[in-house]
Amino acid sequence: MSEQMPPGIPRSFVSDTEDDQFPSRIPVIPLRDIVLFPYLVVPISIGRDASVRALEAALPSPRKICFVAQKSPEINNPKNKDLFRVGTVSVILRMARYENEVRVLAQGLKRVKIQRLVRKQGYLEALVEPLEDDVPALDEKAALESEALVKTAHEHFQKLVGLGKNISQEMLQVAEKTDDAGQLADLVATNLELDLGQRQEILETVPDSERLRMIIRHLTKELQVLRMTTKIQSQAQKELGKAHREYILREQMKAIRRELGEEDDKASEVKEYREKLTLKRLPEEAETRALSELKRFERMHPDSAESTVVRTYLDWILNIPWLEATRDNLNIKHAQRVLNEDHYGLSDIKDRLLEFLAVKKVKDDLKGPILCFVGPPGVGKTSLGRSIARAMGRKFTRLSLGGVRDEAEIRGHRRTYVGAMPGRIVQSIRRAGSNNPVFMLDEVDKIGKDFRGDPSSALLEVLDPEQNFAFSDNYLDLPMDLRNVMFITTANLLDPIPGPLRDRMEVIQLSSYTLKEKVEISRRHLWPKQLSEHGLKRTQCRIDKRALGYLIEHYTREAGVRNMERELASVIRKVTRKVAEGEAGPFKIDKAAVIDLLGNPKFKSMSQLRRSRTGSAQGLAWTSVGGEMLIVEVSQMKGKGALTLTGHLGEVMQESARAALTYVRSHAKKLGIGDLDFSKIDMHVHVPAGAVPKDGPSAGITILVSMVSLLTDRAVPRELAMTGEVTLHGDVLPVGGLKEKILAAHRYGIREIILPEDNSDALSEVSDEVTREMKFHFFGDVGKVLDAVFNRGGSSTVKKAAKPKRKQR
Numbered sequence: 001m002s003e004q005m006p007p008g009i010p011r012s013f014v015s016d017t018e019d020d021q022f023p024s025r026i027p028v029i030p031l032r033d034i035v036l037f038p039y040l041v042v043p044i045s046i047g048r049d050a051s052v053r054a055l056e057a058a059l060p061s062p063r064k065i066c067f068v069a070q071k072s073p074e075i076n077n078p079k080n081k082d083l084f085r086v087g088t089v090s091v092i093l094r095m096a097r098y099e100n101e102v103r104v105l106a107q108g109l110k111r112v113k114i115q116r117l118v119r120k121q122g123y124l125e126a127l128v129e130p131l132e133d134d135v136p137a138l139d140e141k142a143a144l145e146s147e148a149l150v151k152t153a154h155e156h157f158q159k160l161v162g163l164g165k166n167i168s169q170e171m172l173q174v175a176e177k178t179d180d181a182g183q184l185a186d187l188v189a190t191n192l193e194l195d196l197g198q199r200q201e202i203l204e205t206v207p208d209s210e211r212l213r214m215i216i217r218h219l220t221k222e223l224q225v226l227r228m229t230t231k232i233q234s235q236a237q238k239e240l241g242k243a244h245r246e247y248i249l250r251e252q253m254k255a256i257r258r259e260l261g262e263e264d265d266k267a268s269e270v271k272e273y274r275e276k277l278t279l280k281r282l283p284e285e286a287e288t289r290a291l292s293e294l295k296r297f298e299r300m301h302p303d304s305a306e307s308t309v310v311r312t313y314l315d316w317i318l319n320i321p322w323l324e325a326t327r328d329n330l331n332i333k334h335a336q337r338v339l340n341e342d343h344y345g346l347s348d349i350k351d352r353l354l355e356f357l358a359v360k361k362v363k364d365d366l367k368g369p370i371l372c373f374v375g376p377p378g379v380g381k382t383s384l385g386r387s388i389a390r391a392m393g394r395k396f397t398r399l400s401l402g403g404v405r406d407e408a409e410i411r412g413h414r415r416t417y418v419g420a421m422p423g424r425i426v427q428s429i430r431r432a433g434s435n436n437p438v439f440m441l442d443e444v445d446k447i448g449k450d451f452r453g454d455p456s457s458a459l460l461e462v463l464d465p466e467q468n469f470a471f472s473d474n475y476l477d478l479p480m481d482l483r484n485v486m487f488i489t490t491a492n493l494l495d496p497i498p499g500p501l502r503d504r505m506e507v508i509q510l511s512s513y514t515l516k517e518k519v520e521i522s523r524r525h526l527w528p529k530q531l532s533e534h535g536l537k538r539t540q541c542r543i544d545k546r547a548l549g550y551l552i553e554h555y556t557r558e559a560g561v562r563n564m565e566r567e568l569a570s571v572i573r574k575v576t577r578k579v580a581e582g583e584a585g586p587f588k589i590d591k592a593a594v595i596d597l598l599g600n601p602k603f604k605s606m607s608q609l610r611r612s613r614t615g616s617a618q619g620l621a622w623t624s625v626g627g628e629m630l631i632v633e634v635s636q637m638k639g640k641g642a643l644t645l646t647g648h649l650g651e652v653m654q655e656s657a658r659a660a661l662t663y664v665r666s667h668a669k670k671l672g673i674g675d676l677d678f679s680k681i682d683m684h685v686h687v688p689a690g691a692v693p694k695d696g697p698s699a700g701i702t703i704l705v706s707m708v709s710l711l712t713d714r715a716v717p718r719e720l721a722m723t724g725e726v727t728l729h730g731d732v733l734p735v736g737g738l739k740e741k742i743l744a745a746h747r748y749g750i751r752e753i754i755l756p757e758d759n760s761d762a763l764s765e766v767s768d769e770v771t772r773e774m775k776f777h778f779f780g781d782v783g784k785v786l787d788a789v790f791n792r793g794g795s796s797t798v799k800k801a802a803k804p805k806r807k808q809r
Helices: 049-058 140-160 169-177 181-189 196-204 208-260 263-281 284-299 304-318 332-342 347-361 379-394 426-430 455-462 499-503 515-533 545-555 560-582 591-598 651-666 700-712 738-747 755-764 782-790
Strands: 002-004 025-031 041-046 063-069 086-096 102-120 123-130 369-376 394-401 438-442 486-491 508-509 542-543 588-589 618-624 626-638 641-647 679-684 721-722 752-756 774-779
Touching: 025 049, 049 063, 049 086, 049 102, 049 123, 063 123, 063 196, 086 123, 086 196, 123 369, 123 679, 140 169, 140 181, 140 208, 169 181, 169 438, 169 618, 181 196, 181 208, 196 208, 208 369, 263 284, 263 304, 284 304, 284 618, 332 347, 332 774, 347 379, 347 508, 369 774, 379 394, 379 486, 394 426, 438 641, 455 499, 515 545, 515 560, 542 560, 545 560, 545 591, 560 588, 560 591, 588 591, 618 700, 618 738, 626 700, 626 738, 651 700, 679 700, 700 721, 700 782, 721 782, 738 752, 738 755, 752 755, 752 782, 774 782
Parallel strands: 025 063, 369 486, 369 508, 394 438, 438 486, 542 588, 618 721, 641 679, 721 752, 752 774
Antiparallel strands: 002 041, 025 123, 041 102, 063 086, 086 102, 102 123, 618 626, 626 679
């Protein structure tokens, strides 16, 4: 073990006589983390057995020994490869033995290069040669350069001491008196903060001037570090002094205010909060928590970070309407009138709200319902929420859940987080200003889910009347009663909503609008609204019903009326431009005016697209934006019995096509195509609009009828559409989305539909306006379907039975 001794040399050390002899073979002592430079006296502790033996071998005159740094201080028994090749031959000046170590005082003499290392009698011995600067006497230029280097090193060394470097006064005096470049470099190197590699590099650098340049570079770097450290300490001291001064001044101001009988800002703020808490109606638990936080706030320094957190928390407690509520307007006739003013149709929803008001009128403590409006875009789900709030006299607040992925958006963050806030449920109720608003949660089917949690799971407590009486927000950490809130959620699709969440809501389906409904909605609501938004009066511009119907059929194709409103706005903008250009009007918008203002129709009538041709049939499909017409085409060509499916069909629809082909092949004789060899033909099934993905089993009947039409050369009537799943044995299975499909068929001019027998009860959901104009056939067997399609007027047709008419509002 080797390390520097503590300051002070014991008296038991004895002096040695100087000897200028320089042996070529010399004992070696490896040093850990120490590089011994020539001319310097250094105390060293020696503890390893090999090093002690080397020291004992060197003690006889001339007491010379070579100190060499080892590359890694962790090695206890270094080999040749573990030692550097340049060391320092030193003379042992004094020595003292202790129980576990020997301490020596050694003075470096010369740099040496180790030629060869050998192990002798338990210690290392080296064959060395001096490593000296062989530069001849300096010329005048080199002498001037050396003098400049020495002067620069002196100046930097003095500056280092001036900046607080811990260097003894004796060392500084010795350095000032040293004019030799090499000696000065070695002297300064021992007082710099250098690692082992840097010290060894300096030791191995032979030219004195180059070594001194290296030292000056290290001096410059250390000076920069010290200056920066001094600057940082000065700034910190200055800021600390400023803070201390502000504290003293603040305390003096408090003392002056107390003498004058005035309150300081903190006391005034605490008093203000206490007055607000006295006037605010709070639940018992919330009041207790607020008073507790106020006591903490009173004891805090006003500028502390925690003080700001508590202040924000108190503000939230005071601003939330814990017990403030609006009074419900339970006049059923008034509510019915408001709903009819704002929306046309939507009888089911209106009935449900009027039922709620009736029960609320009889039983005052009725819990708020949890409704879920499901329907295609543009049918008025969101606007209906505002209308319900207006009818009941309640405040309205809305929260869009589309794309929300963080559970904290619903429940809030805990106060331990920087910038924490309550969740959006609490924020929305605070904005509403009452604890019983109509709260609309829009797009509940589009909630996301990732590593930050599942927001839909956080909504389970919010939308459960058995739990939401004590809803706990992470930020407030207080129970909040949500039973009086009327929650309404909206969705385009029911399937993406998680089952537990869907189970907590009363689902009300909103279907597509019929043509008549769209005309009435446009005439009563959309047209007046757009006239008002564009600054026109009703007397300046009128539109007739036939123009509205033509615009709906040829410029929009949707389940709702959103695009219809855009087209009406486009018509009114063009009329507004004419008014601005000086035309007097009034303007009447008819069919010709619609074409003139909006250009050629965007959509052709379905009657123009449909044809009575073999190998083609009209099906019905359900989409997230309502029902759609689906045309299936089948063609055959010579081949090897392959089936080709195109039109961006999903796996289920492809399986329906294969099942239909299997049925046709297995019943070929019965269908009158028994002489056809299917192994010699290929069949191609195509559904137009190939860029739109299509899937589902309900096209099974349509595909089968198209195949039979092609193979028997009989056309399918153009006024007939169909839907239903087909099995290999020819059974017709029920399908979903019947209401939307029937409305789509009516919208496209279809007046006759074939449906599965088990779906006969679905007609009760369709308005009389539609069913009166259509004829329905219900079948459970494919054979009867084919008979009804190709043998018109057969006894297999079943017409829809009459049903009670629904009262229109």
